[in-house]
Amino acid sequence: MMTTQETFFTDRYPELGKGPVPVEPYISPEYYEREKEQIFKKTWLQIGRVEEIPNAGDFFVKELEVCDTEIIVVRNKQGEINAFHNVCAHRMNQIMYEKCGNTRKFFCKFHGWAYDLNGNLTGVPEEECFFDLDRKEYGLSQVSCEVWQGFVFVNMQRNPEQSLSEFMRPVFADIEGYPFDKLTCGFQWTSVVNCNWKLALDAFQEAYHVAYIHGKSIADAIDKGDGGSMRPLDAICGDLHRRLSLAGNQKSVYGNPKAVTSGGAAAAEALSESGGQRPIAAAALRAGMGSARHQFPLDALPEGVNWTKSKNWLFDINVIFPDFYVSLRPNYYQAYTFRPIAHNKILFEGRVYYPEMTTAGGRFFLEYMKVVLRDVLLEDMSTLERTQAAAETGAKRFMILQDSEILVRHGAHVVDRLLTEAQAA
Numbered sequence: 001m002m003t004t005q006e007t008f009f010t011d012r013y014p015e016l017g018k019g020p021v022p023v024e025p026y027i028s029p030e031y032y033e034r035e036k037e038q039i040f041k042k043t044w045l046q047i048g049r050v051e052e053i054p055n056a057g058d059f060f061v062k063e064l065e066v067c068d069t070e071i072i073v074v075r076n077k078q079g080e081i082n083a084f085h086n087v088c089a090h091r092m093n094q095i096m097y098e099k100c101g102n103t104r105k106f107f108c109k110f111h112g113w114a115y116d117l118n119g120n121l122t123g124v125p126e127e128e129c130f131f132d133l134d135r136k137e138y139g140l141s142q143v144s145c146e147v148w149q150g151f152v153f154v155n156m157q158r159n160p161e162q163s164l165s166e167f168m169r170p171v172f173a174d175i176e177g178y179p180f181d182k183l184t185c186g187f188q189w190t191s192v193v194n195c196n197w198k199l200a201l202d203a204f205q206e207a208y209h210v211a212y213i214h215g216k217s218i219a220d221a222i223d224k225g226d227g228g229s230m231r232p233l234d235a236i237c238g239d240l241h242r243r244l245s246l247a248g249n250q251k252s253v254y255g256n257p258k259a260v261t262s263g264g265a266a267a268a269e270a271l272s273e274s275g276g277q278r279p280i281a282a283a284a285l286r287a288g289m290g291s292a293r294h295q296f297p298l299d300a301l302p303e304g305v306n307w308t309k310s311k312n313w314l315f316d317i318n319v320i321f322p323d324f325y326v327s328l329r330p331n332y333y334q335a336y337t338f339r340p341i342a343h344n345k346i347l348f349e350g351r352v353y354y355p356e357m358t359t360a361g362g363r364f365f366l367e368y369m370k371v372v373l374r375d376v377l378l379e380d381m382s383t384l385e386r387t388q389a390a391a392e393t394g395a396k397r398f399m400i401l402q403d404s405e406i407l408v409r410h411g412a413h414v415v416d417r418l419l420t421e422a423q424a425a
C-alpha cells in the first residue's frame with residue numbers, strides 16, 4: 001500500500017481547514033461578549049500559583065473583568081486553597097481592598113461584618129437588630145477552585161462540567177511532574193495592552209516571527225539547519241489546548257536550553273559560538289554556571305517535555321485554553337496570561353521562573369536574563385497595539401496563515417466552534 005509522506009502539520013487536522021481566518025473575532029465587541037458568557041465564565045482560568053500563598057491566612061485578590069467579578073484566593077487553616085467572590089453578603093461592598101497579604105479573618109470595612117478563612121459569616125455588629133438573620137445563609141460566595149501542578153485555577157460554574165484534571169490531562173498529562181515547585185525564583189511583568197486577547201496570544205504561539213521581529217536580539221537561537229526558519233519540530237492540537245515544540249541552535253546561549261544553568265558540555269557548546277558573537281551573554285552564562293540549587297537533566301524531565309526527543313530541541317510552547325501560555329525548558333519556564341479586559345484590551349501578566357541561585361554570579365546571570373527576556377518581550381509586544389489598530393480599520397477581513405502558524409489557526413477555530421455550539425444549543 002502506498003503511503004503519502006506528511007508535509008504539513010495542518011494536514012493532520014482537517015477540521016481546521018487551510019483557508020483564510022476571519023478578522024471579525026479580533027475586533028468585534030459583540031463577539032467578545034459571547035466569548036465572556038460562553039467561554040470565560042464556563043471554563044477553568046489560571047489565576048496564580050500555590051507558592052504565592054504558602055501559609056494559613058495568606059490571600060491574594062484578582063480582578064477578573066472577563067467574568068465581571070473579583071476573586072479572593074485564600075489558604076485556610078487546613079492548608080486548603082479556596083476562592084470567593086470579593087463581595088460582602090450585607091450590602092455588597094468589596095471585602096478586601098488589599099491585593100494580597102495575610103489575615104485571620106475577612107472584615108468588611110463598611111459595617112464590620114466578619115468572615116472566617118472558609119468564607120463563613122462569623123460576626124455581625126448589632127446582629128439583634130436584623131430580622132431572623134441566619135449566619136449560615138450569608139457566607140461569602142464560593143467560586144470553584146482547583147490546583148494543577150501548583151497552578152491555581154478558578155471556574156465560574158458552580159459545578160464545573162469537568163474537573164480541572166479532566167480539563168488538563170488530555171493534552172498535558174505528560175508534563176505532570178515537571179519541577180514547577182523547584183523553580184520558584186525569577187521575575188514578572190504586568191502590562192495593560194490595547195489589543196484583543198487572541199491577537200496577543202497569537203504573537204506567542206508561533207515562531208515564524210523570530211527571524212524578523214527578534215532579528216537583532218535572539219535570532220541566533222534559530223536552528224540554522226532548517227534554512228534559517230524556525231519550523232516546529234511538532235505541533236499538537238487537542239480539543240481545546242495546543243502545543244508546539246521548537247528546535248534551537250545548540251551553539252547559542254539562547255538556543256541551547258541545557259546551557260542555561262547546567263554548565264558542563266552543554267554550556268561549552270553554547271559558549272563556542274556565543275563566546276565571540278555574544279560576549280556579554282557568554283560572560284553572564286560563565287558567571288551563572290553551576291549556581292542553580294537544582295539541576296534538571298533532560299532525561300529526568302517528564303515525557304511531554306521535548307516529546308519528539310530531538311537533540312536540537314529548544315523549548316515547548318504549551319497553550320492552556322483559553323488564555324494561558326507556559327513554555328518549558330529544563331531549567332526555567334515562562335508562564336504568561338493574556339487575560340481580556342475588553343474586546344480590545346488585556347492585562348498581560350508574564351512570569352519567568354528559575355531555580356534559586358546560590359552564588360552572586362548566579363544572581364548576576366538572573367539579572368542578565370531578566371533584561372534580555374524583557375527586551376525580547378518588548379519586541380513581541382511592539383506589534384500588538386499596531387496590529388489591533390490596523391485590524392480595526394476594516395481594511396482586511398481575513399488573515400492568512402502558513403503551516404507553522406497552526407496554533408493560531410487552532411486557537412481561532414476552537415473559540416469559534418464553542419461559540420457556534422453554544423448558539424445551536
Ligand code: FES
Nearest residue numbers: 088090091108111
Ligand atoms: S456591606 Fe459589608 S458590612 Fe455592610
Ligand SMILES: [Fe+2]
Nearest residue numbers: 203210214380
Ligand atoms: Fe517572540
